Amino acid sequence: MKIQRIEAIAVSLPLSQPIKRSKGVLTTADNVLVRIEADGVVGWGEAGSAPTMTGEFTASMVAAVNHLAPFLNGADITDIAQLSRLMDGNLYGNSGAKAAIDMAAHDAFGKLLGKPVYQLFGEKRRNRISALRMIASGNADADAAEAKRCKADGFVAYKIKVGAGPVKHDIQRTRAVCAALGNDVLVSADANQNWTVGQALEYVRAVAATSLNFLEQPVMAGDLEGMAEIAAATRIPIGCDEGVHTLADIRRHHAGQAASGVSLKAIKLGGLRTMYDASRLCDELGMQVNLACKIAESGIATAAVLHLAAAVPSLAWGVSLTSQYLAEDVLACPLIINDGHAQVPDGLGLGIEVDEARVRRFAVS
Numbered sequence: 121m122k123i124q125r126i127e128a129i130a131v132s133l134p135l136s137q138p139i140k141r142s143k144g145v146l147t148t149a150d151n152v153l154v155r156i157e158a159d160g161v162v163g164w165g166e167a168g169s170a171p172t173m174t175g176e177f178t179a180s181m182v183a184a185v186n187h188l189a190p191f192l193n194g195a196d197i198t199d200i201a202q203l204s205r206l207m208d209g210n211l212y213g214n215s216g217a218k219a220a221i222d223m224a225a226h227d228a229f230g231k232l233l234g235k236p237v238y239q240l241f242g243e244k245r246r247n248r249i250s251a252l253r254m255i256a257s258g259n260a261d262a263d264a265a266e267a268k269r270c271k272a273d274g275f276v277a278y279k280i281k282v283g284a285g286p287v288k289h290d291i292q293r294t295r296a297v298c299a300a301l302g303n304d305v306l307v308s309a310d311a312n313q314n315w316t317v318g319q320a321l322e323y324v325r326a327v328a329a330t331s332l333n334f335l336e337q338p339v340m341a342g343d344l345e346g347m348a349e350i351a352a353a354t355r356i357p358i359g360c361d362e363g364v365h366t367l368a369d370i371r372r373h374h375a376g377q378a379a380s381g382v383s384l385k386a387i388k389l390g391g392l393r394t395m396y397d398a399s400r401l402c403d404e405l406g407m408q409v410n411l412a413c414k415i416a417e418s419g420i421a422t423a424a425v426l427h428l429a430a431a432v433p434s435l436a437w438g439v440s441l442t443s444q445y446l447a448e449d450v451l452a453c454p455l456i457i458n459d460g461h462a463q464v465p466d467g468l469g470l471g472i473e474v475d476e477a478r479v480r481r482f483a484v485s
């Protein structure tokens with residue numbers, strides 16, 4: 121079952137509403153799709169542009185996929201470990217581009233084998249996955265109103281984006297959102313490395329009495345001592361995201377008491393198998409797991425995360441399903457989030473049908 125063709129397609133997908141982040145306002149999702157042909161089947165993968173997370177842009181990912189394609193053409197798609205070795209042996213880094221290829225290979229392999237992707241990892245432990253809803257208007261009243269609306273719609277997990285404005289505003293926003301949501305849902309905040317240790321300490325002390333369940337990546341990825349200092353100063357669990365690109369990074373955070381939970385993304389870890397292995401390591405170490413797409417990947421990467429969510433050993437910190445933020449998806453039948461939850465697709469491979477006409481419509485050169 122040999123790979124015959126690998127194609128990288130850069131797309132720009134419109135968001136349903138602008139997303140305010142610490143690094144600016146997003147209005148489109150700039151992603152690379154990978155289309156693999158093998159033995160008469162087509163597999164799809166995806167990676168979002170993530171300059172502050174993987175150092176990659178759509179243009180660099182397209183170049184990386186085009187660089188790797190000649191080494192992978194003719195390779196056996198059923199040997200995904202060998203595909204990883206070929207990728208790592210011929211290109212350092214570029215984990216997002218490699219993740220898109222790996223995802224497409226899993227999709228094609230599942231189709232050839234006649235199995236959904238989750239079965240390539242193990243048993244199906246979950247079927248209905250709660251979707252973590254992002255709260256990012258940047259204004260306390262609007263955030264609280266949005267949180268209430270989402271709770272009425274059935275969402276049971278939330279992430280407040282902080283770190284974009286003054287810490288005092290984020291404290292007000294967090295208090296307002298936690299008060300609006302109550303104690304019966306999961307509420308997290310994510311600073312995306314944007315604070316100093318001092319700012320993070322000010323924040324965790326001020327929100328100590330709220331129902332906040334964890335704070336993600338308050339300081340720069342490499343500042344494990346800073347992370348540990350914050351973790352030691354608060355009962356609010358601290359999670360790492362930008363700081364984790366390998367299983368060794370997870371061990372380092374654990375050993376340094378720098379985090380008690382990890383956000384796992386395919387673009388950081390370079391693929392679905394490594395993401396699954398990372399989830400098992402977290403389980404062994406007693407670290408909490410969040411599974412996430414990059415904001416905002418389409419139904420392709422979202423389906424991949426749903427398959428992993430079905431299979432990973434534990435999943436206490438929610439799943440970020442980002443296709444919900446797109447005005448239009450590339451799937452013929454977009455994944456549906458109903459009552460704040462999504463079903464794990466049961467079809468072969470990723471269990472999705474990509475609408476190639478839409479892909480071409482959103483393609484950018």
Ligand SMILES: [Mg+2]
Pocket residue numbers: 310312336337361362383
């Ligand atoms: Mg994060």
